[in-house]
Amino acid sequence: MISRRDFLQVSMATTAIVGASGFGNFSRLAAQQRLTQDELLQFDTFGNVTLIHITDIHAQMKPIYFREPEINLGVGDARGKIPHVTGAAFRKMYGIEDGSEAAYALTFNDFAALGKEYGKVGGLDRVATVVNAIRADRPDAILLDGGDTWHGSYTCYQTEGQDMVNVMNKLAPDAMTFHWEFTLGSDRVHEILEDLPFAALGQNIFDKEWDEPSENFESYQVFERGGTKIAVIGQAFPYMPIANPGWMFPEYSFGIRDERMQEQVDEARAEGAELIVVLSHNGFDVDKKMASKVSGIDVILSGHTHDAVPEPVLVGETIIVASGSNGKFVSRVDLDVRDGRMMGFRHKLIPILSDVITPDAEMTALIDEQRAPYLAELEEVIGQLDMDSVLYRRGNFNGTWDDLICDALISEREADIAMSPGVRWGPSILPGQDITREDIWNVTSMTYGKAYRTEMTGEFIHVILEDVADNLFNTDPYYQQGGDMVRIGGMGYDIDISKPQGSRISNMTLLKTGEAIDPAKSYMVAGWASVNEGTEGPLIWDVVEDHIRKIGTVSTPPNTSVTVTGV
């Protein structure tokens, strides 16, 4: 179905364009002719259908820095496979020059230097320019939003997602699926859905009481474009009430439900759909498994795990496209659909380099309008980052943002040990940058942000670490939830990711004394983002703000408290 030749036409935007550059030779890079917007968007229109995919924006309307993970370990069949390849190995796999724009966009190395060189990424006004350019080329292109859109910033929190709804309505996607949106609470979600001018999809969103598909969401929508019938099936995040507070959306149940996915594919085909697209918030490894179990899916547009993948991954006859996060990438997928079949595709993962792409003026104005009432609060400088540090989060274990949050919890809440959730959202901060209130909210904003303080026994802390580790390192992707390991402050541990649940975590040590954690002893633990109703404590962004004000200049000493084996 997909010829080898078609597959080779797949390309990453920048790799072919930027010439050779010396390893880490930034002065030379600066002298090189820089990438233009036309080059970034260059695409030989192909076939008769175009899909545009953006996902996991996490309410980032303005350009930001975003460091890709250094540690992203795969287990079982996923070991060493995309998306579990990082850094130099990733660049080698895709033929990306060290120090190039593609290296900056897709890998973590030399992040501070390359960030200064190439500037911020994302910004929905830049995304609008890209989407408009693709639509100029193919007016009936289908724009699909993979969800995690109405969450993740100060203004999104204050407006209960309205800022993002306004901005996305202007971008005008054809359909969307969901995850963090539900943490606005089901009443607010229903309110937004009433006026949503595009399809709200999720074949796995069920009415909890009756265990039947919810009437508030469609399973799929059929679009007729270029004389071709295209079915887009929605797949919301399967583990919503487990990974997020179920009490905020008590009417709903989720799950993977791949048997029902098969039924939807078959039903849509029977209705005459020639192309089946799944708009998914499963996460990449879950999507790979689903593609192997459900037959008849042509394209999975994959979200949730925030992977930026320069070429579609082929599973059987299904291509899986993943488009990063935080507004940093847009994927364009052109497809040749004939005689009821996908005959070939061409794909480009477009990095939204904000200095290269001209912002869409109307969208800039609309974004600024959303921010205007809050500008003074957003821009207030709370502290500075020192010249040797980068604040980032992405990675299986502690990022520097997480270390700072854990330090804040330990010092402000007088705790022995701190726990911070292993979420994958949150932009990065470069050396010497001011840290504003907006920056703090970008890595902490949520509707259940209270910072609890409680005693836990050493044994129970072990249980928690084992439980979360299994959500990440279970060899069956259907038992994974797609987050990263819970971040721990004040305590070190060893983890063997190749072991089964219950025997991965060992050598737990209280850092302040150097003593082994005693299973029978109680420790004071501070954390945030509990999924339990009635959690009490100050809000995490206030805790972090107070801490940064006290220290003034933030530095991020190396964290060697977690030892990983079994890789």
Place this chain on the structure above:
Amino acid sequence: MSFSRRETLVLGLGAVALGFMPFRANAAAEDAIAAFTGGAEAGEGGVTLTAPEIAENGNTVPISVDAPGAVSILVLASGNPTPGVAQFNFGELAGSQSASTRIRLAGTQDVVAVAKMADGSFVKTASTVKVTIGGCGG
């Protein structure tokens, strides 16, 4: 992460009691299967068990079983202290041999369904349901 102090204690006990051994039918479950089959070997195929991979709430896990042509289906939660969940018997006039219910699981374990077919043979299937503390989504 997730846990109020109260739930923390409950979860801690549950997890420790199971010692993280995902399922493996305990002796009581094996006895119940043997009593149902009369010791006969159960084959594979012909019975479908639908259960979530990860329970949204271990206290009420929706499951369904389907075994066309069966006269009886036994459902067991193999890791529960009392594994017996239900035995569905189908008369000759039954329109389909399927049933749905919600069950309580003490921790991560296999749910087992054994169907007795009209010819007296048995088929069996199992599905692992993970009961987790949760939290920390991407």
